[in-house]
Amino acid sequence: MMQELRSRKVEESSAREDVHTAASGDQVSTESGGRTDQLRTSGWAAEGPSRPWCRPPPCFSPSSDVEVWLNRLNDYFAANEVPQDKWVAVLKSFVSDEVYVVLAEEGPTATFNELAACLKKRYGSGESELMTWMRFARRRQCPTESLEEFADPFGLCNAAQTFQRFIDEILHGLNFAYAFIDDILIASKTPSEHDGHLRELLQRLTNYGVVINVDKCVFGAPQVEFLGFLICPEGIKPLPTKVQAVLDYPLPKTYQELRRFLAMLNFYRKFLPVLHERQQEGRPPSTTSRRSRHRSLRKV
Incomplete structure (x- = not known):
């Protein structure tokens, strides 16, 4: 009603x-x-x-x-949750390789009918009907004409999940490539093997109608930044700029500032084996008074 x-x-x-x-x-x-x-x-x-x-x-x-x-x-949409891979473990499988490439897509150019047919084949008619309604919702109505955009716009709760499933289908069977939404990482052991991997991936992207932004790509690099980490032949390292930002962070004076600092530090917790023990020293129970919290902060 x-x-x-x-x-x-x-x-x-x-x-x-x-x-x-x-x-x-x-x-x-x-x-x-x-x-x-x-x-x-x-x-x-x-x-x-x-x-x-x-x-x-x-x-x-x-x-x-x-x-x-x-x-x-x-x-009106049901949450479309996509189980993400443990990307840290995936990145660790690339540490022995020497040639990397990052491809940043600008968006799919496939028509909506092709994408809807793909979703219908995988999820059934219900998902296809939902995407058909989303197609009408994405229509841009102008005074003299009506336009329908092919790419998923920002703001939809399932846009990232839908695109992630689309990219996973493109990279199916390509064990040398890993994608996180619109960033693709290729790892090869030799330059000649890298050329073959790159040609195979570009052909797969062409078949699915996906274009890339060449200005945002890095080809044949001995090390590359990916998802906030530096991947090199020696292994996975935190970005030097992020480490310097942590070192230059002002000393927390209140418990709220300490919580904000620890939240920033937890991103690189994999590289800090004793971080959990040190955090427990300065983390009082939630039922303690404000004076006890400040006393714990001075202890840290």
Whole structure:
């Protein structure tokens, strides 16, 4: 019932805006014209059905700019949790290699029908119906045309998980490649083997319609930064810039500042074997008084 009332309210508001625009004779702003032309020419969007000013209530805000409101979609989606691999263990399997490459994708260029067919094959018709509704929700309605974007926009709760599954399907069977959402790491033992791995991966990306940003790629490097770590033939190390930031961090004076510092330090806890014991020394129980907490802080 609330959904019907909300839909009726948005439709009445849209009708009043159209009547006001037609009566006043004002021209519609064309500030978004350059953006839509750029999306169309670059291949990131295509013209959709001619349905002027059609706005599904959960997706579009009732403003005159007709902007997409993607946050409301999260209330209707079930969480699509993807079990992430233990990427630290995966990175450790690359420490004996000497040639690395990082490919940062700019986004998939595959059409929505191809992606929906892939999801339907893996998850069934329910996921396909959901993605079909998301396709209509991602439609960018303009005064003179309707565009449908192919890439997943920011703001959807399942966008990262869906793209991670898509990348995992692309890299299936390629044991020399590992991907974390839009970052791909290739490890090879020799330069000639590296060239073969690179050609095989690029061919796989081409078959799936994925493009990469060459300016963000690193080819044939003896060491590379990946997910906040420095991977080199000697092993996995923390980034020198991050280590220097920890060393230059001011001495905590309050218990809140200490908790903030420990949260930053825990990112590299794998390289600090005695970190847990040292943290327990300065961590009083939650039931202690403020004076006991400050006494524990001075002890640290």
